[in-house]
Amino acid sequence: MGHIGLLHFLTISCALFFIGVYGFLTRRNLITMLMSIELILNSVNLNFVAFNKFLFPHKLDGLFFTLFIITIAAAEAAVAIAIIINLYRNFRSIDVEDADNLKY
Amino acid sequence: MEMSDIIFYIIAFVIIAGGVLAVTSRKIFRSAVFLLISLLGIASLYFFIDFEFIAAVQIVVYVGGIVVLLIFSIFLTHGSGADMPRPAPLRMVFSLLSVALGYALAMLFIREEVFVPSTLPAASLEVSSIGAQMLSTTEHGFVLPFELVSMLLLASMIGCIVIAIKIKLPPHPIVNDADEDAADHSLNQPLQTN
Numbered sequence: 001m002g003h004i005g006l007l008h009f010l011t012i013s014c015a016l017f018f019i020g021v022y023g024f025l026t027r028r029n030l031i032t033m034l035m036s037i038e039l040i041l042n043s044v045n046l047n048f049v050a051f052n053k054f055l056f057p058h059k060l061d062g063l064f065f066t067l068f069i070i071t072i073a074a075a076e077a078a079v080a081i082a083i084i085i086n087l088y089r090n091f092r093s094i095d096v097e098d099a100d101n102l103k104y
Numbered sequence: 105m106e107m108s109d110i111i112f113y114i115i116a117f118v119i120i121a122g123g124v125l126a127v128t129s130r131k132i133f134r135s136a137v138f139l140l141i142s143l144l145g146i147a148s149l150y151f152f153i154d155f156e157f158i159a160a161v162q163i164v165v166y167v168g169g170i171v172v173l174l175i176f177s178i179f180l181t182h183g184s185g186a187d188m189p190r191p192a193p194l195r196m197v198f199s200l201l202s203v204a205l206g207y208a209l210a211m212l213f214i215r216e217e218v219f220v221p222s223t224l225p226a227a228s229l230e231v232s233s234i235g236a237q238m239l240s241t242t243e244h245g246f247v248l249p250f251e252l253v254s255m256l257l258l259a260s261m262i263g264c265i266v267i268a269i270k271i272k273l274p275p276h277p278i279v280n281d282a283d284e285d286a287a288d289h290s291l292n293q294p295l296q297t298n
Contacts, residue, residue: 004112006221010214012116012149016123016142018207023127025199026191031178032132035139038170039123042146045162053153055219057226060237064246066158067238070165071253075260077170081177082268088181089270 009050016043030084030094034077041073112152119145130187132178140171157231 016039023036045066052062084094091098122142129135143166150159191199227233238246 003106003109006219007214008112008116009149009153011211012119014207014210014214015120016146018203018210019120019123019127021206022199022203025202026196027127027188028191029132029188031174031181032127032135032188035135035174036127038139038166039126039142042143042166045158046146046149049150049153049155049158053155055222057222058224059244060227060229060234061244063155063158063229063234064238064249067161068249068253070161072256074165074169075257077173078264079260079267081173082264084177085180085268094181 006050006054009046009054013043013046013050016040016046028096030080030087030096033096034080034084038073038077041069045069108152112149115145115148115152118142119149130190132182132188133175136171136174136178139174140167143167143171154229157229157234 020036020039020043023039024033027033027036048062048066048069052059056062087099088094093099119142122138122140122145126135126138126142129138143162147159147162147167150156150162237244238250241247
């Protein structure tokens with residue numbers, strides 16, 4: 001596999017994680033914030049798989065963790081989108097700044 | 105530089121560029137498509153290190169499920185393809201600063217840590233062995249989390265339906281904006297008199 005090692009994978013997943021954090025901090029739209037969360041979850045998955053591949057190839061634990069994270073991410077995305085659609089019905093907007101009924 | 109290295113760097117570029125464009129694009133639909141490209145790049149990285157099953161699951165669940173769900177909800181909530189407002193400059197500067205510092209700190213830790221590559225023989229990555237370990241009840245089996253996740257999926261499916269279902273009550277039609285303002289007013293009234 002050439003010179004590609006664990007460090008390359010960790011660099012990519014680290015960059016992807018912080019790209020997701022940047023999106024989560026700057027976006028004010030619920031759907032795009034959900035996209036940022038998906039990016040963060042994917043960087044974690046990449047980390048698990050890379051550690052499994054390079055440090056513990058005799059086990060499959062990282063693979064199973066990734067499988068379960070993907071499953072839970074799918075459930076989380078479905079629930080989040082149901083909430084977003086309900087919020088849109090009540091406020092006609094999915095901007096986080098518009099849903100401020102509990103603020104005052 | 106070998107061929108596999110070049111392929112790796114191309115995939116890495118696609119992932120990072122897709123991620124950056126997904127969080128900075130001002131058209132929400134383009135943002136979803138860039139997210140899709142980034143997720144496909146990650147699936148190809150899984151192919152690159154021979155985790156074919158995870159790569160297939162990634163493509164099926166993320167590209168076929170989550171991104172399609174996101175695009176559906178974009179169509180349901182965004183009538184026109186209007187641009188999203190630009191983030192406040194101050195928030196952008198501080199987010200960039202915190203993200204850059206966080207990345208630098210994490211990379212510092214990663215570079216200082218000494219990782220010892222394993223010399224043990226690799227486990228079989230065939231789907232049959234993955235399935236056997238997932239449903240085994242012995243020491244390294246994953247049958248308990250498997251069952252828990254299936255319960256979670258059922259619960260979240262019912263929860264989604266309950267949250268998103270639209271109940272129409274004939275005598276009390278769904279409140280429109282004017283009624284909502286009136287309700288707000290009547291809610292505020294006792295607070296002011298107290």
